[in-house]
Amino acid sequence: MKCRLLxxxxxxxxxxxxxxxxxxxxxxxxxxxxxxxxxVVSVPSGISWxxxxxxxxxxxxxxxxxxxxxxxxxxxSILDYDMHFIGEWDWGPxxxxxxxxxxxxxxxxxxxxxxxxxxxxxWKPGNPDNAGGIENYLHFLQGPQWNDIAPxxxxxxxxxxxxxxxxxxxxxxxxxLGLGGLSVLRRRV
Numbered sequence: 001m002k003c004r005l006l007x008x009x010x011x012x013x014x015x016x017x018x019x020x021x022x023x024x025x026x027x028x029x030x031x032x033x034x035x036x037x038x039x040v041v042s043v044p045s046g047i048s049w050x051x052x053x054x055x056x057x058x059x060x061x062x063x064x065x066x067x068x069x070x071x072x073x074x075x076x077s078i079l080d081y082d083m084h085f086i087g088e089w090d091w092g093p094x095x096x097x098x099x100x101x102x103x104x105x106x107x108x109x110x111x112x113x114x115x116x117x118x119x120x121x122x123w124k125p126g127n128p129d130n131a132g133g134i135e136n137y138l139h140f141l142q143g144p145q146w147n148d149i150a151p152x153x154x155x156x157x158x159x160x161x162x163x164x165x166x167x168x169x170x171x172x173x174x175x176x177l178g179l180g181g182l183s184v185l186r187r188r189v
Contacts, residue, residue: 024167025078032070037061037167040079040093046159049137049151052094053113056165063096064164065112072122075164076144084162085140091153092140094163099128099136099148106130106148110138122146 022040027033041055049063056063066072079085085092096113103109106128110118124141128148139160141147153159 026169027071027074033074034071035169037169038064038075038078039165039167040084040162041165042083042162044161046153046161047094047163048153048159049094049098052160052163053096056096056163059165059167061165061167062113063094064166065096065114065116066120066122067112067116068120069122072120072144076140079140079164085142086158086161090142091147091149091158091160092142092162094160095138095140095146096166097138097146101136103136105133106135 022042024037024039026035026037029035039059039061041052043052047055053063064075066075079092081090097110097118098113099108099110110121110128112118122145124145124147127141127146128135130136130148132150134150135148137149137151138146139149141149149160
């Protein structure tokens, strides 16, 4: 197992060659994290929120849910800006937030795919704005701030090119990792 310093946080990096498109990075409880693993998945051809959500669940995780400023900083820190932000407005990857149909616009009813409380937010000033009446899905925009966007991408047809998956390791996996081993964290090929 290799550890490296990423910003001010110590994280565990685990790579599964041939199994995933990215590197799993753990936000360790030793530095105030939740011991979850995060994976940034790049899709250069573009991907909708629905496709990203289905892919994340098929991999044994879910689209990342961000419930604190510390988690937002950590998740943002694992992104490669040049690779994961696109277009004139720097559209970033999908997150696991959405606004169900019929919610009061633009702030009402936002939810995480896991059902966790949607209490922490980091909206870019002026957002959410529900532009065009169809922006009900969450992604990073121009850095660690959030934006609401249509499920198929930007209003000018720029599809988002990635998403962030969050995995909760099972207790046996944490024990195995703590002993220096590697596991596949409920991942299915």
